[in-house]
Amino acid sequence: MLRSHKLVLFACAAILGAQVSAFAADEDKVVATVGNLEIRQSELDMAVGNLDPQLAQLPDEQKRVAALSGAIDVKLLANNAVGEGIEKSDEYKRRMQFIGDRELHNLYFKKYVVDAVTDADVKARYDKEVAALPKQEELRARHILVKTEEEAKAIIADLDAGKDFIELAKEKSTDPNKSEGGDLGFFSKGRMVPEFEEAAFAMPVGSYSKTPVQTQFGFHVIKVEEKRDVAPPTFEEVQQQVRQLVMRDKYLELITKAKEASKIDIKDEALKAGYDAVNAQQP
Template sequence: MRKYSRFAAAALIALAAATGAVQAEDAADPVVATIGPAEIRESEMQLAIAGLDPQLANLPDEQKRVAALSSLIDIKLLAADATKEGLNETDEFKQRIGYLTERELHNAFFKKHVIDSITPEEVKARYDKEIATIVPEDEVHARHILVKTEEEAKVIIADLDAGKDFIEIAKEKSTDPNKSEGGDLGYFSKGRMVPEFEAAAFALEKGAYSKEPVKTQFGYHVIRIEDKRKQQPPALDQVERQVRQLVMRDKYLDFLEKAKAASSVEIADPALKTAYEAVSNPQAEGEGEPEAPAAQEQE
């Protein structure tokens, strides 16, 4: 998704915010520091913390507050000097402020009407829709015993024929790192294992073990199938974030489509117009499809 800095414009707007809040507001948003007549309030600190470099995200809270405060002091000191020089009155600065303001308004609209409007029912409905399109693949739950030679594998098969326990043999003789789990490989679908192993595993019935050693690049295997089933879809709680992103994208595209239908967009450069239309078509699939802006969801 495209990345939008919500801190840049917010910090500039905060610098221009009026002072003199009522006592109740002071209590809710206390002054953390002053630089001459300028104040740094807790609300600005929170904005600065949210805008810290991602590399600082894992710092302890107190260190993040120090980094945020240092950043705010630097900003206010040089912003005051810039104002004295009249840099805030230049056309370039006003143009940038206009862009940042519109970008933040876009993000505020996105948060209100897209992120904050998503309901659990919408997420569940989209999850059900996605799950319904999945064609479940066959899966097997297998165990194996891996040895270096064909002769060793044949001895193991003879022991199994004589009634010895597969799991115990695996723990004792297998050279695979999962020997302590009795050679348990869990469930897997086709395409997950090397071809020779996969072909042998899927050819066996539930409860059966291979009657001939299965040779692969790793050595010789004796395979037993514990279970066969159709692949299970992931539970909603496992993919909820991804499903929410799909709902978010669809809502965003719907708002864009309606906004574009209500306004005329003219692009002077023909090549640029063609390229824009190619990536802005809501019906497009794949890389050309517009994406919702990256935005922090409220946890």
Template sequence: MISQLRLRLAASGLVLLSLTAPVLAQDAATPPAPGQAPAAVAPPAPPAPVPPETVLAKVGTQQITEGDLLAATDDLGQQFGQLPPEQRRLAVLAALIDIKALAQKAETAKLADQPDVASRIAFLRERALHNAYFAKNGVAAITDAELKARYDAEVAAMKPVEELHAKHILVPTKEEADAAIKELDAGKDFDAVAAEKSTGPSGPQGGDLGFFGPGQMVPAFETAAYALEPGAYTKTPVQTQFGWHVIKVLEKRTQQAPAFEEVKDQVRQLVMREKYIAMVQAARDELKVDYTDPALKAQVDAMEKAMSASGPQDPEAAEDAAAASADPTPVEGAAPAPAN
């Protein structure tokens, strides 16, 4: 409560300062002469970086350096993410002072000698080392060339997927859909019929749905559309939960893979995960993990046996199962959505 109040007061003071500073600066400035244009004001220069060894504050016998503040910001900065950068810096510094103050009291009370506290300190130290090791030997070692190579491999392994460019006329009843088909059979332009009769939002654009691939439309619509050849339209209406459709396919093509820059972050996450798994497994093999508790070892052996028996999971089968269990909301321009 005290820390929160202190931060609110500090924030209020900073807000007040930010509000009054321009006014004071304006009062101190010399106004331009009549008819004279105001002098151009150069933007303020960015502050110079603070050396990490710079001492910012002292708490008892301990110093807080810029390096300490940067390290604390990595852990605490998100808690103050809603604050402007300068206020966030002061908030993290205030939190770090609180931590240093109570930590010194704990040292004086010899709490670090208590088994539970000692175990926690040891765990946090090892976790920090674990993170630092992977950051240096895993994350920092990833190159753009490695990411591009992995992207190319993923693209090469992709199975060709056919996508369609289609239009449709959506009406409430089968009779209206039949009437629209008769007009098309008589030679009337599809776009004109869609603009006149379609109740979907895409009607004014000739019922154009753009390109879509498998699974992006409701099943009845998708089945009918993929059965058509380019230039053809359905000779019988297609019913879905949105109404009755007359569908025309304009073009079929092989779906293109997304550009490397569009999925670079996802590829990086994939490579990082694989590097981590390989790095941890290599360390386990080198150091020889031994489960000294017989009951625990039996549980681990049973789990590994079950995983080995199940075999590797087929990623495509997993994706199909996930798609089948999804409950998408039809939205204009989103999948699955022939309701426009």
């Protein structure tokens, strides 16, 4: 339900890396000059967004310093490149075409996916996913763990005679949780070893096992305290994951419509086969 599609993660990373803070024109101040060239706040913000992931973990002020240092280096060598006329080369023009297309993609993505997803969209998708979840039972149980079947049978006899399960657990159990009366808390299927789980889920609430339950750990006497349906994750816990799920669907919808409106002709047969295989895997 909550897995994010790689396409969306890639696109989000591109957006975040390219996004500029919302400065008004008069607030886009000059933060540094390099000769007669200016570095403005908006450029610094973009440089911060494009920091290497390791540098991105730095405190904010250190990130700004690292980004400014990088921006100054870029200005210096870019100025030298212009002095040599590199901006007129075919290689530069090809690179700028590629970068321009990528940034247009990012801005379109931001407009029709990132900014288009509302809190109401996310909540509606969460409600839909939760409603579709299959019911799953969990239970709370206690146990007393001993080494031999004879010890376990003796404990069951004590319980039959009216002795308290919690006190017997504190006295007899070899499990580290004996001080809590053998309390295992709530668990759902798949959390315990199969023999223990099968016995516990078959027992009614309030009952204890009438025969010892053997597992790789020894012999158990189990008591079931409570059963209930597993609660789904709260909206607050998974809100961001659900938002990415909605964004993924919006993105795929945009891409599908764009592909249907254009003829895509891949000349290389190997590339075409790979492209078709990748697209066939998309939801």
